[in-house]
Amino acid sequence: MNVFSYRPAPEELSYTFGGRPAVARIAPGTVVEMFTEDCFGGRVRGVDDLPSQVCEFPYLNPVTGPFHVEGAEPGDTLALHFVSIEPARDWAVSTTFPHFGALTATHTTAMLHPPLDEVVWLYEVDAEKRIVRYHARRGDFTVEMPLDPMHGTVGVAPAASEARMTITPDAHGGNMDTPELRAGVTVYLGVNVEGGLFAVGDGHCRQGHGEVCGTAVEAAMNTVVAVELIKGVTTPWPRLEDDEHLMSTGSARPLEDAYRISQHDLVTWSASLTGLDELDAYQLVSQGGEAPVGNVCDTNYTMVAKLPKAYLGGPEIYESAHSRLRTLGEEYLSSR
Amino acid sequence: MNVFSYRPAPEELSYTFGGRPAVARIAPGTVVEMFTEDCFGGRVRGVDDLPSQVCEFPYLNPVTGPFHVEGAEPGDTLALHFVSIEPARDWAVSTTFPHFGALTATHTTAMLHPPLDEVVWLYEVDAEKRIVRYHARRGDFTVEMPLDPMHGTVGVAPAASEARMTITPDAHGGNMDTPELRAGVTVYLGVNVEGGLFAVGDGHCRQGHGEVCGTAVEAAMNTVVAVELIKGVTTPWPRLEDDEHLMSTGSARPLEDAYRISQHDLVTWSASLTGLDELDAYQLVSQGGEAPVGNVCDTNYTMVAKLPKAYLGGPEIYESAHSRLRTLGEEYLSSR
Amino acid sequence: MNVFSYRPAPEELSYTFGGRPAVARIAPGTVVEMFTEDCFGGRVRGVDDLPSQVCEFPYLNPVTGPFHVEGAEPGDTLALHFVSIEPARDWAVSTTFPHFGALTATHTTAMLHPPLDEVVWLYEVDAEKRIVRYHARRGDFTVEMPLDPMHGTVGVAPAASEARMTITPDAHGGNMDTPELRAGVTVYLGVNVEGGLFAVGDGHCRQGHGEVCGTAVEAAMNTVVAVELIKGVTTPWPRLEDDEHLMSTGSARPLEDAYRISQHDLVTWSASLTGLDELDAYQLVSQGGEAPVGNVCDTNYTMVAKLPKAYLGGPEIYESAHSRLRTLGEEYLSSR
Amino acid sequence: MNVFSYRPAPEELSYTFGGRPAVARIAPGTVVEMFTEDCFGGRVRGVDDLPSQVCEFPYLNPVTGPFHVEGAEPGDTLALHFVSIEPARDWAVSTTFPHFGALTATHTTAMLHPPLDEVVWLYEVDAEKRIVRYHARRGDFTVEMPLDPMHGTVGVAPAASEARMTITPDAHGGNMDTPELRAGVTVYLGVNVEGGLFAVGDGHCRQGHGEVCGTAVEAAMNTVVAVELIKGVTTPWPRLEDDEHLMSTGSARPLEDAYRISQHDLVTWSASLTGLDELDAYQLVSQGGEAPVGNVCDTNYTMVAKLPKAYLGGPEIYESAHSRLRTLGEEYLSSR
Secondary structure: OOEEEEOOOHHHOEOEEOOOOOOEEEOOOOEEEEEEOOOOOOOOOOOOOOHHHHOOOOOOOOEEEEEEEOOOOOOOEEEEEEEEEEEOOOEEEEEOEOOEOOOOOOOOOOOOOOOOOOOEEEEEEEOOOOEEEEEOOOOOOEEEEEOOOEEEEEEOOOOOOOEEEOOOOEOOEEOOOOOOOEOOOEEEEEOOOOOEEEEEEEEEOOOOOEOOOOOOOEOOEEEEEEEEEEOOOOOOOOEEEOOOEEEEEEEEOOHHHHHHHHHHHHHHHHHHHHOOOHHHHHHHHHHHOEOOEOEOOOOOEEEEEEEEHHHHOOOOOHHHHHHHHHHHHHHHHHHO | OOEEEEOOOHHHOEOEEOOOOOOEEEOOOOEEEEEEOOOOOOOOOOOOOOHHHHOOOOOOOOEEEEEEEOOOOOOOEEEEEEEEEEEOOOEEEEEOEOOEOOOOOOOOOOOOOOOOOOOEEEEEEEOOOOEEEEEOOOOOOEEEEEOOOEEEEEEOOOOOOOEEEOOOOEOOEEEOOOOOOEOOOEEEEEOOOOOEEEEEEEEEOOOOOEOOOOOOOEOOEEEEEEEEEEOOOOOOOOEEEOOOEEEEEEEEOOHHHHHHHHHHHHHHHHHHHHOOOHHHHHHHHHHHOEOOEOEOOOOOEEEEEEEEHHHHOOOOOHHHHHHHHHHHHHHHHHHO | OOEEEEOOOHHHOEOEEOOOOOOEEEOOOOEEEEEEOOOOOOOOOOOOOOHHHHOOOOOOOOEEEEEEEOOOOOOOEEEEEEEEEEEOOOEEEEEOEOOEOOOOOOOOOOOOOOOOOOOEEEEEEEOOOOEEEEEOOOOOOEEEEEOOOEEEEEEOOOOOOOEEEOOOOEOOEEOOOOOOOEOOOEEEEEOOOOOEEEEEEEEEOOOOOEOOOOOOOEOOEEEEEEEEEEOOOOOOOOEEEOOOEEEEEEEEOOHHHHHHHHHHHHHHHHHHHHOOOHHHHHHHHHHHOEOOEOEOOOOOEEEEEEEEHHHHOOOOOHHHHHHHHHHHHHHHHHHO | OOEEEEOOOHHHOEOEEOOOOOOEEEOOOOEEEEEEOOOOOOOOOOOOOOHHHHOOOOOOOOEEEEEEEOOOOOOOEEEEEEEEEEEOOOEEEEEOEOOEOOOOOOOOOOOOOOOOOOOEEEEEEEOOOOEEEEEOOOOOOEEEEEOOOEEEEEEOOOOOOOEEEOOOOEOOEEOOOOOOOEOOOEEEEEOOOOOEEEEEEEEEOOOOOEOOOOOOOEOOEEEEEEEEEEOOOOOOOOEEEOOOEEEEEEEEOOHHHHHHHHHHHHHHHHHHHHOOOHHHHHHHHHHHOEOOEOEOOOOOEEEEEEEEHHHHOOOOOHHHHHHHHHHHHHHHHHHO
16 A cells, blocks of 8 residues: 655645645555644634734645645546544634634625624544534533534645635635535545645534634644546536535635536536436436535635435446545555 | 314415415414415426416415414514424426526526526325435436425515515515425514414425525425414524524525524524623534525525534523424324 | 696605505606605704614605506506706705615624614705715815715515515615616606506715615605606616616626626617617627616615617617607796 | 837736746836737637637736836835727727626536527727727627727736736736726736736727626737836725726625725725725715726626715825826827
């Protein structure tokens, strides 16, 4: 088994997709073990560490990578199977941030309000019990919620020679912030530049739908990704697959356009997988599909369109990359 | 037990919330058995019954009611517990409709495209096996999906002397089209006029998130609703409660505003139920909340914000109306 | 000349389009002299009259009417030519209002911010000099701006048995808040119910594009409207005509949908007036059209699409109603 | 007078803001004479040159530059005064383009419609008569419209190490597509990287509000820009100034956010120019401001907020750069 381990030094973190050379080259079939910092670069460590004071724009939401996948060319698809995503520390943080979030004026939903209070919440992370513990800041209320680790950010270098801040989700991936991106899931990303140049970051111990306050339970992660390259197959927007579902994503504003992109991709993808007429697929997705909300706070909003594979008769998807990578991931895990 | 049965004659169906006198008066505590027609008024019965030909605007999406609840006054809240929702026929239909749906130009998202094809799908409904059967129109693909009956439309007369088409969801309820509105759920609606004047319609055998093609698996229903009146308690937007969750709804455009309304209501409601500071509630909902999409096709879009009651320590909600009505519903069901 | 004068008593003011009987019947060809109250019902008379204290929801934005036009039936169009719009007092007011306006959180763009300060500005209105005078509230800055009187609200009873608050603009007209609706302009409104039931209100001494703070320079008006009925001609959305331009309106959210509706109507209307192919008209409007913003603060936003008639070769529009009504208006004015 | 002439070879054209080295260095105070290609790279020369066939993504919307302004550092502002903008050829083109424009499904407003027909319109440009001549493609209708040359695209390298396609407008400028950007106007752009790296392109002989079909009357231009550097003064979003008005721009989706950004900037800028309280400035802009629509077709939409300088008492703006550059431009013109 080809295993590659990478732990970035702070100065090796990336803040854009595109515009940066690879930190490493890996062959398809490699299992990559990586450490990812939290979205604050690890600088928010207690309730007095206000992000607007301890962090510096644009050094937010660092990603680990980019990784050059050998042989990847525009027109191909990278398959990234998340074998495991585990919190690297026994704590995590969440915050409000001035003029960021869904229930506050922002720089684009510009208003004359002063910002809401900037507050930090420190969570205890119990990886054994599989819970995180919330503590109210103003009062003594506390509650446990299930640990459900995920990555907010995964993507490749964009098309058209663009470089985009890691905080922005778009057709190249980026900060989609969907809780669907958990261990056991394969992410498909269309390759735009030689090597693809994928990167991963923004681990969350858990996240509500929409990340309404702007941040999740933010944590550094030890993450294992098994990589495949699917030659000659394009992918217009990031897609996900787990054992039971296929999923399409869309990232745009307003939110209905994120919904439209994801549903449109799921409908046309379903039609192409099955030979169904497009309107027949439209109908089937209309009745059988789910639409988990990703984020409603980032520079683009993200929606996921999700359908049980069984509703399509269990078609072959991306040359069965998911089941192959799942097996590879199990082999990796049983070898540790 | 006070049981009231009502089956509307076709000419008794309503097409607006507001602007119509009650069809009946009921006392709080009543269990109402009602028949509701499907959104096409029962006129689409086969694949050749194109809705644009057999239906006539504005006679779409009929509701059963309105019912006057004795003693209801502006400033009160109606609690409607859906005891059971059962398909009244062994078939159901879904269709595309010219310039209606999420992946088509519409009268407001106005474009120069001709409409997509108008197509009808006829579903078999097997109430015993609890499935519906989809058949592709162009090809012989077929698949079973779980029966999961719900009502797209429930509401009261609006405030400010308005009368609104039943197809429009807003603060008074209406055509929210959320799959969360299934049997076992209690809906809370703020009373705007004397008697409240609630009505129910638009049964779906099941529905995907967003009702992307514009219609669900549309069916006439035999539905049982247990009614309570909560005096002196206001409800700004429709809220739902099931055994495990509290839910807020928001209906607006663009979709992020529906999201904002629902999340804002859930945050402020959670704060008021628990005494939590508003930002503490914002944080808790951000990590623990779900955001099931209602519709992304109607004149307003609908989002639901949903939180496990356990995360709030199981507070008393609406004077425990849900558990009382749930018990009443069980008594009703066991008495049949 | 058939002249009808009407000055409503306070209890005769209307707060909805639809849902109310006519205050008077008039024959086509009539010149109607009317008084309209300001949007606060005349209750805000000085800087200490905060609207949230002196006004009571839903008694805001009163309109004068509705007027029944004899012979008007669904499928017809009313032509309302604004002969003159003159401030009825030598003062006017504008205000911020809690959670209302474009640069504040609102009930639908729901956020956790407290409202902006509620402030009243009192304007001097000099009808002879044709100016209004602004005074800053915090400081002694003052400036004169041209008097440019208009009506924010004009409409008919909606279709589908709806009744809508006067504050909402939609296909029936309503609170479009476009500065294009000044004296010399003819408004075309599709008739939805017998008699049409038009009403007029919400005079502004002037208004910026979008009415960004939520209110204009609000004033009671003495207004003269010349009325024609165009039989058998439908009008999907309110249209306007002045001596040089034809204009279409659209009211919706998000703002791009208001833009789309108005541009779509202008394109298809231009094509039908000239025989141009639809794409040729699309091209012509793309290069020759203007898009004055109406409001970006009401429950729907309003955009206007505007094209010089000369670019279409000066086609006959609505059976030349505008030039006829313009002549009638001039006769009326010269007879005073 | 320091005059610099630059005519790019085809391979010197740029397709991004950021991510490219400067083509030349110029000193503040320089008058730059430049040639800019049209948005199709000059490849659409007749009605049979369909852009989807003769152009290749992402080689669309080329800009001339970027130019490094000596001494420019982050935190400074570039002032670009457009001395003249003159069509370089006696023809211009406009087109529909598959899934691009305001009245068509697009890649983000994703729908199941096939694209509208792709059509090219060839305009005659008469620089002496100052007109362009439109010819319908399907029929023999023709009309003259005023020549009103402008640049759709002007910007600098973005912040945060981003590189953006020239077709995208955002805080760095880019493809704002506002007709306000004509000769006689000074554009202010905040500097994000050393040298600023401004570039200009996408000349239009004229454009309607919103560029509704997706393209204007597209033309190569000979353009003269006088450049100043304003040290230590930041500019959050592109601003414009002409002899009579100050203007703020905003680019975002949905369109109301573009409106909000531009109005918010105009309000806060007006307050800072005059010492007015922010709510007083909000009120003044509400009554005196205009909101010319830029584009409603690009990847972000653009709105402009515009106010007569006289309403603010004629404050000093950007150290009077506009009047200085205007004088310099006049000297340049009289010297030819």
